[in-house]
Amino acid sequence: MQKLSLRDRIKEARVSAGDSFRGGKLMSSIFRPGSPFRKGYVDSPRNRSYVVMNNVLYHLHPVKVKRHGVRLSYTLCLGGLSFFLFIVLTITGIWLMFYFRPTELAYVDIQTLQTSIAFGSLVRNMHRWGAHLMVLVVFLHMSRVFYHGAYKAPREFNWVIGVILLLLTLLLSFTGYLLPWDQLAIWAVTVGGNMAGYTPVIGAQAKFGLFAGLEATTATLLRFYVLHVLFLPFIIVIFMAVHFWRVRKDGGISGPL
Amino acid sequence: MVNIPEHLLQRSAEARAKALGISVEQALAEMKGESDPTVISKEPEVKIIDETPAPAAETPAPAAETPAPAAETPAPAAETPAPAVKVEEKPAAKAPDTDAPDEVDFAPEVKVTQRLLTVVKAKPIQKSVSEPVDKVNTWPHLMLPEFVALMAMTAFLIFLSAILQAPLLEEANPNVTPNPAKAPWYFLGLQELLSYWDPQIAGVMIPLVLGLVVWMAFPYIDRNPETHPSKRKFAIMFYTFFLAGAGVLTIIGVLFRGPGWNWTYPWIDGIWFDDLLDWIHFE
Numbered sequence: 001m002q003k004l005s006l007r008d009r010i011k012e013a014r015v016s017a018g019d020s021f022r023g024g025k026l027m028s029s030i031f032r033p034g035s036p037f038r039k040g041y042v043d044s045p046r047n048r049s050y051v052v053m054n055n056v057l058y059h060l061h062p063v064k065v066k067r068h069g070v071r072l073s074y075t076l077c078l079g080g081l082s083f084f085l086f087i088v089l090t091i092t093g094i095w096l097m098f099y100f101r102p103t104e105l106a107y108v109d110i111q112t113l114q115t116s117i118a119f120g121s122l123v124r125n126m127h128r129w130g131a132h133l134m135v136l137v138v139f140l141h142m143s144r145v146f147y148h149g150a151y152k153a154p155r156e157f158n159w160v161i162g163v164i165l166l167l168l169t170l171l172l173s174f175t176g177y178l179l180p181w182d183q184l185a186i187w188a189v190t191v192g193g194n195m196a197g198y199t200p201v202i203g204a205q206a207k208f209g210l211f212a213g214l215e216a217t218t219a220t221l222l223r224f225y226v227l228h229v230l231f232l233p234f235i236i237v238i239f240m241a242v243h244f245w246r247v248r249k250d251g252g253i254s255g256p257l
Numbered sequence: 258m259v260n261i262p263e264h265l266l267q268r269s270a271e272a273r274a275k276a277l278g279i280s281v282e283q284a285l286a287e288m289k290g291e292s293d294p295t296v297i298s299k300e301p302e303v304k305i306i307d308e309t310p311a312p313a314a315e316t317p318a319p320a321a322e323t324p325a326p327a328a329e330t331p332a333p334a335a336e337t338p339a340p341a342v343k344v345e346e347k348p349a350a351k352a353p354d355t356d357a358p359d360e361v362d363f364a365p366e367v368k369v370t371q372r373l374l375t376v377v378k379a380k381p382i383q384k385s386v387s388e389p390v391d392k393v394n395t396w397p398h399l400m401l402p403e404f405v406a407l408m409a410m411t412a413f414l415i416f417l418s419a420i421l422q423a424p425l426l427e428e429a430n431p432n433v434t435p436n437p438a439k440a441p442w443y444f445l446g447l448q449e450l451l452s453y454w455d456p457q458i459a460g461v462m463i464p465l466v467l468g469l470v471v472w473m474a475f476p477y478i479d480r481n482p483e484t485h486p487s488k489r490k491f492a493i494m495f496y497t498f499f500l501a502g503a504g505v506l507t508i509i510g511v512l513f514r515g516p517g518w519n520w521t522y523p524w525i526d527g528i529w530f531d532d533l534l535d536w537i538h539f540e
Contacts, residue, residue, distance in 0.1 A: 048395075048396050061395045061400070062395060064392040064394055065393060067391045070393060070399045072406075080403055080407070081406060088414065110425060125422065126415065128423040129418055130414055135443050146492075146496050150484070160473045160474075163472050163473045167469070181428065182426040182427060182429055183426040183429060184426045184532070187435055187439075188438070188439060188441055199465075216429075
């Protein structure tokens with residue numbers, strides 16, 4: 001019998017331990033057939049399809065995509081990055097909600113967050129710069145779609161949904177702008193709210209509804225907080241679902257040019 | 258014996274009576290086995306056969322007994338089918354063969370008038386119009402680059418957040434108005450427009466009418482189906498103008514406007530935009 005070297009014996013032991021774990025009942029119950037985490041995954045067209053089909057998260061994608069669409073230079077991944085930034089903002093936002101009260105204590109809460117809470121400053125920075133980045137990336141995504149003529153039939157309606165999503169992104173960013181309750185926040189929102197006051201016919205009402213009064217107060221803060229953490233995310237998720245669904249139904253990615 | 262419902266029996270008896278030219282009662286009796294069935298003796302007058310070539314119809318069978326007699330003989334007609342009849346498929350197959358007169362015995366005794374109504378070409382009832390598209394598997398060709406992009410974005414965001422501090426000024430005070438008071442950067446282009454024109458036009462009509470209505474309806478306005486930039490120069494130009502205009506206005510609003518919304522140079526007078534507090538420092 002041939003004697004194995006130490007390295008080969010270690011490798012053999014590692015493979016057999018890995019196989020018995022990956023082929024065990026636990027892993028088989030968690031991962032559906034075709035998953036690379038299951039024992040016996042081989043790189044075959046069938047398994048490549050299963051990876052996408054048998055996973056609820058990857059299911060957003062079709063099993064196959066047009067070859068030109070996976071070139072990085074075609075989309076720059078801007079739509080996907082917009083969605084990803086939304087997820088990052090949701091996670092950091094939920095974390096920030098633990099330390100924030102939308103009252104006259106808001107400013108103190110932000111100060112405390114920055115000075116006394118572990119990673120408080122980092123997470124707040126991520127939320128703020130991430131929000132600016134999301135506005136930018138959504139805008140760039142729209143520009144990419146325009147320059148590729150990707151809004152043309154049959155994708156006209158998805159462009160309309162996209163413009164609504166851009167609007168909702170701006171509203172989310174704008175409502176979040178007030179929450180630190182510092183001089184920058186209150187006056188930026190005052191300027192923005194005064195613009196809404198110039199709306200023909202219903203200007204005064206629009207401004208009153210936005211400010212919950214005649215000017216930015218803690219009532220405005222509460223209003224913007226509820227819009228920012230609950231109402232607008234709720235609406236935007238619905239529109240995102242329609243947007244992604246229509247991307248698939250309208251024949252996947254547009255092009256090639 | 259199977260019990261046939263009376264109304265069905267009646268109906269089929271009527272049909273049979275009509276076909277054979279007998280009375281309904283008689284047909285009914287025949288069907289019930291009460292009388293002998295009427296024998297059908299007469300041949301159908303018109304017979305439509307679409308594969309049989311026409312020549313046989315023109316010449317009765319006995320005529321073939323005399324080999325190749327005259328111009329009416331069907332034998333040459335095997336090569337040249339009779340006019341008004343389009344038969345391409347094996348025309349000689351059933352044509353009387355002059356070399357084998359025995360076969361004539363099998364020709365029908367009845368005079369058959371036949372004509373070809375139409376030739377239906379065999380084709381699928383559903384036409385497939387989709388062209389094969391060059392596709393690749395999402396896993397791994399799309400998901401791996403996507404994953405890399407997400408990781409890069411996360412790294413960039415954490416890096417940015419580590420080196421740049423988000424601004425936090427003094428506590429909000431409605432009694433102290435900063436000069437200038439600036440909106441968030443994505444509204445600064447609008448704020449800049451507001452300084453030129455009447456707020457009704459610049460603050461509402463442009464963003465609402467141009468920004469929303471026209472923007473949303475754009476696919477319905479631009480009916481040009483081409484997607485290549487060289488074939489839609491006006492649309493490309495339109496968007497690029499919009500992009501450049503919005504960019505210039507926003508940059509002016511962010512960097513070049515100071516107290517009283519007066520023109521300032523960032524490298525001389527500093528930056529009057531608090532969101533950039535920690536970004537750029539001028540001494």
